[in-house]
Amino acid sequence: MTSIRLPRTVVPRRYQIRIEPDLTAGTFVGDETIEVAVGEPTAEVVLNAADLTIAAADIENGAGRRLAATIRVDEAAERVLLRFVEPLQPGPWRLTLSFAGILNDKLRGFYRSRFTAGDGSAATLAVTQFEATDARRAFPCWDEPAFKAVFQVTLVVHEALAVVSNTAVASVRRIPEHGKRAVAFAPTIPMSTYLLAFVVGPLEPTDAVQADGIPIRVWAVPGKGHLGSFALEVAEFSLRFFREYFAVAYPGDKLDLIAIPDFAFGAMENLGAITFRETALLVDQGSATHAELARVAHVVAHEIAHMWFGDLVTMAWWNGLWLNEAFATFMEVLAVDAWKPAWERWDNFGVSRAAAFLTDGLRSSRPIEFAVEAPADAEAMFDVLTYEKGGAVLRMLEQYLGPEVFRDGVRKYLIAHQFSNAETTDLWQALGSASGQPIPEMMDGWIFRQGFPLVTVEAEGAGETVCFRQRPFRYLAGGGDPMSPWLVPITYRARVRGDIMHGRLLLSTGDGRVDFPGKPDWLVANEGGHGFYRVQYGRTLLAPLLHAPAETLAPIERFSLVSDAWAATVAGTQPATDFLDLTVRFRHETDRHVWTSLVASFGYLWRVVPADLRPGLEALVRDRLREATRRLGWSSRGEESELQRELRGELLRAMGTLGNDPGVQREARERYAREGTAETSDPNVRAAVIAITAYAGGETEYQDFLARFKAATTPQGEQRYLRALAGFRTPELIRRTLQLCLCGEVRTQDAPFVVRDLLLSVHGREPAWAFVKEHWEEMERLYPSQSGLRRLCEGITGLATPALEADVRSFFGSRAVSFGGKTLEQYLEQLQVAVRFRERETAALRVYLAQA
Numbered sequence: 046m047t048s049i050r051l052p053r054t055v056v057p058r059r060y061q062i063r064i065e066p067d068l069t070a071g072t073f074v075g076d077e078t079i080e081v082a083v084g085e086p087t088a089e090v091v092l093n094a095a096d097l098t099i100a101a102a103d104i105e106n107g108a109g110r111r112l113a114a115t116i117r118v119d120e121a122a123e124r125v126l127l128r129f130v131e132p133l134q135p136g137p138w139r140l141t142l143s144f145a146g147i148l149n150d151k152l153r154g155f156y157r158s159r160f161t162a163g164d165g166s167a168a169t170l171a172v173t174q175f176e177a178t179d180a181r182r183a184f185p186c187w188d189e190p191a192f193k194a195v196f197q198v199t200l201v202v203h204e205a206l207a208v209v210s211n212t213a214v215a216s217v218r219r220i221p222e223h224g225k226r227a228v229a230f231a232p233t234i235p236m237s238t239y240l241l242a243f244v245v246g247p248l249e250p251t252d253a254v255q256a257d258g259i260p261i262r263v264w265a266v267p268g269k270g271h272l273g274s275f276a277l278e279v280a281e282f283s284l285r286f287f288r289e290y291f292a293v294a295y296p297g298d299k300l301d302l303i304a305i306p307d308f309a310f311g312a313m314e315n316l317g318a319i320t321f322r323e324t325a326l327l328v329d330q331g332s333a334t335h336a337e338l339a340r341v342a343h344v345v346a347h348e349i350a351h352m353w354f355g356d357l358v359t360m361a362w363w364n365g366l367w368l369n370e371a372f373a374t375f376m377e378v379l380a381v382d383a384w385k386p387a388w389e390r391w392d393n394f395g396v397s398r399a400a401a402f403l404t405d406g407l408r409s410s411r412p413i414e415f416a417v418e419a420p421a422d423a424e425a426m427f428d429v430l431t432y433e434k435g436g437a438v439l440r441m442l443e444q445y446l447g448p449e450v451f452r453d454g455v456r457k458y459l460i461a462h463q464f465s466n467a468e469t470t471d472l473w474q475a476l477g478s479a480s481g482q483p484i485p486e487m488m489d490g491w492i493f494r495q496g497f498p499l500v501t502v503e504a505e506g507a508g509e510t511v512c513f514r515q516r517p518f519r520y521l522a523g524g525g526d527p528m529s530p531w532l533v534p535i536t537y538r539a540r541v542r543g544d545i546m547h548g549r550l551l552l553s554t555g556d557g558r559v560d561f562p563g564k565p566d567w568l569v570a571n572e573g574g575h576g577f578y579r580v581q582y583g584r585t586l587l588a589p590l591l592h593a594p595a596e597t598l599a600p601i602e603r604f605s606l607v608s609d610a611w612a613a614t615v616a617g618t619q620p621a622t623d624f625l626d627l628t629v630r631f632r633h634e635t636d637r638h639v640w641t642s643l644v645a646s647f648g649y650l651w652r653v654v655p656a657d658l659r660p661g662l663e664a665l666v667r668d669r670l671r672e673a674t675r676r677l678g679w680s681s682r683g684e685e686s687e688l689q690r691e692l693r694g695e696l697l698r699a700m701g702t703l704g705n706d707p708g709v710q711r712e713a714r715e716r717y718a719r720e721g722t723a724e725t726s727d728p729n730v731r732a733a734v735i736a737i738t739a740y741a742g743g744e745t746e747y748q749d750f751l752a753r754f755k756a757a758t759t760p761q762g763e764q765r766y767l768r769a770l771a772g773f774r775t776p777e778l779i780r781r782t783l784q785l786c787l788c789g790e791v792r793t794q795d796a797p798f799v800v801r802d803l804l805l806s807v808h809g810r811e812p813a814w815a816f817v818k819e820h821w822e823e824m825e826r827l828y829p830s831q832s833g834l835r836r837l838c839e840g841i842t843g844l845a846t847p848a849l850e851a852d853v854r855s856f857f858g859s860r861a862v863s864f865g866g867k868t869l870e871q872y873l874e875q876l877q878v879a880v881r882f883r884e885r886e887t888a889a890l891r892v893y894l895a896q897a
């Protein structure tokens with residue numbers, strides 16, 4: 046097989062592209078002139094194309110030498126080979142091609158998105174999604190990130206349709222005889238093909254807000270524009286924040302944020318024309334939960350961070366994708382935290398870090414960065430290790446170097462590589478020169494090795510010496526644990542003889558010791574929670590932490606204590622009953638994120654324990670949550686923070702579902718019946734009421750939810766009722782929800798999530814799994830190719846019985862399924878971990894829960 050990478054003999058400098066889509070027929074035609082530089086004599090030009098018909102191609106130089114090409118298409122390699130009768134001499138040439146293609150329904154390349162217009166008629170958009178390698182489905186191009194070029198796009202569209210691309214409109218020429226207009230956009234900066242975008246259809250913009258002279262608008266289908274004001278606020282803040290942080294001007298001439306009804310991912314950072322799924326951009330501030338607002342803020346900030354990190358400076362090849370995404374993840378939290386400090390987003394990031402630990406503790410994890418041969422392998426990089434682990438290790442580094450030193454390094458990096466491409470090592474070099482520290486040595490273990498350390502902390506001798514010892518954390522033993530230690534920046538805080546002491550230790554070998562002037566009353570490791578490692582305390586150090594007043598530890602430290610203890614439980618190094626004893630200490634907990642960790646562990650137990658243990662587990666959940674739910678009640682009070690409101694919703698929901706509490710269920714159903722569509726409750730309570738009503742409800746509520754899902758006026762309302770359909774427990778209603786996921790009632794971008802929810806529920810998992818097996822091929826055909834089934838199959842981690850596990854293995858063993866990389870192996874290993882947990886802990890839990 047020929048090399049995956051295109052030859053560099055001929056490189057593009059500037060594309061002039063003209064495309065005319067036919068939204069009704071689902072086709073497009075186009076032509077382009079590409080200014081190329083020929084580096085050495087060659088009679089062949091190779092570029093990418095897929096699913097395109099290329100009608101003609103010729104090339105011409107400045108001297109008027111013009112050669113027609115013979116065109117050979119290699120469908121498998123997604124390439125087109127142009128051969129000329131004589132070698133092209135080095136120098137500038139102009140390559141001209143004309144082509145035609147289809148607007149597909151697979152949410153990639155140039156595709157169609159459909160929606161119902163206000164008057165009930167069917168409407169269509171034509172939208173692009175090019176990352177990673179689908180620009181070649183819209184026009185022949187050098188579709189690799191290192192081939193940066195200037196793009197001048199012209200779109201020929203019907204008069205009535207809006208059209209958006211990366212830059213401002215340069216000119217409009219009417220073509221009255223066809224009822225069309227040709228809209229020419231200004232040239233872009235030199236950039237990669239995967240960042241080009243065009244969107245055509247009946248969209249409407251908001252008024253522009255200005256940030257540093259850059260107009261920002263939100264585009265949506267008619268009737269939804271008013272849901273863009275929150276995103277505009279975030280965007281305005283973020284654009285200014287990043288310009289200041291990076292000390293580099295925004296690299297575009299305008300910024301459009303475009304909500305697309307059918308979208309495979311969360312959002313896409315096309316320079317100046319960012320596309321989003323509707324839930325990630327459009328939101329009604331009055332009726333949204335805190336989590337829904339925070340999601341919009343994060344996605345918007347994330348994509349805007351990419352305008353610099355990713356768009357202005359781009360990875361040279363797909364192995365660098367992790368840095369692109371990890372950095373945008375880090376910056377998104379930094380920006381939203383600066384915007385809304387009361388939202389405590391770095392504490393919330395602890396939840397994301399825990400999600401990365403979950404995958405990275407598997408034998409089938411992978412290093413953050415790995416060699417990528419085929420671009421298809423890059424698609425496996427869009428996972429929790431790239432985003433959350435990557436973001437977490439950058440945060441750890443930032444905290445270790447100091448925020449200003451880190452920022453200075455980032456500035457150097459952007460200036461040195463703007464309008465061009467860079468490698469991970471280029472960032473390390475810039476950070477090294479800003480900090481004077483050996484960055485690659487520090488970072489290599491975190492980037493090029495899978496896994497993370499478990500740091501055990503134990504008192505030695507008379508207790509005045511504390512030993513920190515690292516070893517790889519694994520849920521399942523074996524798998525060839527590498528022995529070389531990580532460079533772990535340990536932070537700790539201790540109280541010794543009445544004084545609070547803060548300390549740091551760079552653990553470079555297996556262990557390290559700290560001598561204190563006396564025996565610490567207590568000691569907390571990973572102070573501030575920024576380290577990408579888990580902590581396990583010896584008994585003499587754990588007891589004082591559990592008995593100290595709650596405020597001794599910061600909320601993120603209490604979160605880590607619970608999260609680390611739960612990880613040890615799942616890994617089998619601590620009995621589940623010890624963990625449940627520990628949860629008793631948190632009955633009075635007030636922090637929202639600590640509760641997230643506790644509730645998630647109860648949810649895991651719910652999926653893992655046999656059915657006859659569930660009533661005991663429900664009783665335990667009620668016992669642990671009672672005090673906090675009573676304190677918060679059902680109604681918000683004026684004084685409290687947004688996080689307290691969110692906590693109220695989360696605890697009520699857990700009480701009414703995991704706790705199966707009849708009183709909470711009764712109250713929820715009464716409220717639901719009383720409020721109707723008035724939605725007068727706090728939105729966080731409202732969302733909980735819907736989830737509980739589904740869990741406790743039947744046919745009547747189901748009908749009602751289905752109708753409200755279809756009639757919803759906000760993306761969040763739509764999602765809330767849709768996802769609630771997966772919460773009903775009767776087999777007939779579960780079957781109906783599954784059917785909705787195939788019949789076109791639920792968008793293919795959403796259906797995989799609904800099926801996943803059912804697989805993760807003890808009531809839905811068996812019928813959902815049978816349904817998945819029966820309709821696998823159909824789902825493969827219908828759902829978005831890169832992301833749909835991968836999302837759906839996350840649900841198999843909930844099939845936590847030995848019989849289901851065996852069935853899952855035989856199903857995937859008998860067919861060639863790949864979601865890229867090791868995703869499927871990771872799901873299967875998580876399932877194995879859960880089933881082992883069940884087999885190991887059931888007997889002890891049966892006794893323990895009977896007494897709960």
Ligand SMILES: [Zn+2]
Pocket residue numbers: 314347348351369370373
């Ligand atoms: Zn991103």
